[in-house]
Amino acid sequence: MCTFASILKLMTQKFLFFCALLCLGLQAQTVKKVDHQSIVWTRYYNQLLLSEKWSLHSEIDNRVFTKPIQQNVYVLRVQGRYKINSQLETGAGLAHFSVTTQIPEINPDFRIPEYRGQQDLTWRISGKKIILNQRFQVEERFIHNANAAGLLPGSTFSWRFRYRLQGDYTFWKKENQAVKAILSDEIMFNAGKSTRKNTFDQNRIYAAIHFQASNHFSYELGYLNSYQRRPSGVDFFDRDIIRLSIFHRLNWKNKS
Structure with missing residues (x-):
């Protein structure tokens, strides 16, 4: 395990160095337009523990613009x-x-569906009060074709690669209750024929307070800043996001 951890640490350092160089390159470019937006994300996240090794996770997430109010x-x-x-x-x-719209001032009368597969590997290091985890995630995205008037036949496929570094600090704990702070940074890249102008997708910085109320329920309130390149390759979204999450944990193995 020590050898694997050393290799993974070296890979992470090289990846972060590459990301830093990319971000410097982005800053050097002339940005034509940056749209600033405010959004509220509300999420219900269910964790069903099936055994010591296996679990089933499900999620419902609703995202709404606030200026103006729009789905x-x-x-x-x-x-x-x-x-x-x-x-x-x-x-x-x-x-x-x-997807209803990415620009709240534009409200089409149709929604664009996207179907996505995802796979990830998460590496976690736990201390007495601090938990550090890294997540490498791959997504296969199938976005339904559309124009300003409505949906079109077929879909467009692309890959997305994500890396997230996150730290959790527990500053209060008692029996089945705890309060912790969360800080993370995630960077995403697109790949595929349709993403040549926006290989860099977005960077997300997140800070939150997480309250564990019991063995079954936890609540999290946080702020997320998403800086995302649009398909044009020269325009960006700069999004201020308030995120409220409810985590529901069920233990099927104990019932069995």
């Missing part, structure tokens, strides 16, 4: 997860996105 995206997601050991975990699943 943005509705998300359904399900995935199976397998715990390899105390540090490594992997998962695979499917997601359905229903």
Whole structure:
């Protein structure tokens, strides 16, 4: 495990160095337009523990613009997860996105569906109060073709590669209750014929307070900044996002 951890650490350092160079390159470009937007994300996240190794995770996510108030995206997601050991975990699943609009001033009378596969590998290091985890995730995206008037036949396929570094700090804990702070940074890249102008997709910085109320329920309130390149390759979204999450944990193995 020490050898694997050393290799993974070296790969992570090289990846972060590459990301830093990319971000510097982006800053050097002339940005034609940056749209600033405010959004609220509300999420219900269910974790069903099937055994010591296996679990089933499902999620409902609703995203709404606030200026003006307008539906943005509705998300359904399900995935199976397998715990390899105390540090490594992997998962695979499917997601359905229903996109109303990405610009709140424009309100079409139709929604664009997207179907997405996802696979990830998460590496976790736990201390007394601090937990550090890294997630490498791959997504296969099938976005329904559309124009300003409505949906068109067929769909467009692309890959997306994501890397997230996250730290959790527990500053209060008592029996089945705890309060912790969360800080993370995630960078995403697109790949495919349709993404030549926006290979860099977005960077997300997230900070939150997480309250564990019991063995079954936890609540999280956080702020997320998403800086995303649009398909044009020269225009960007700069999004201020307030995120409220409810986590519901069920233990099927104990019932069995």
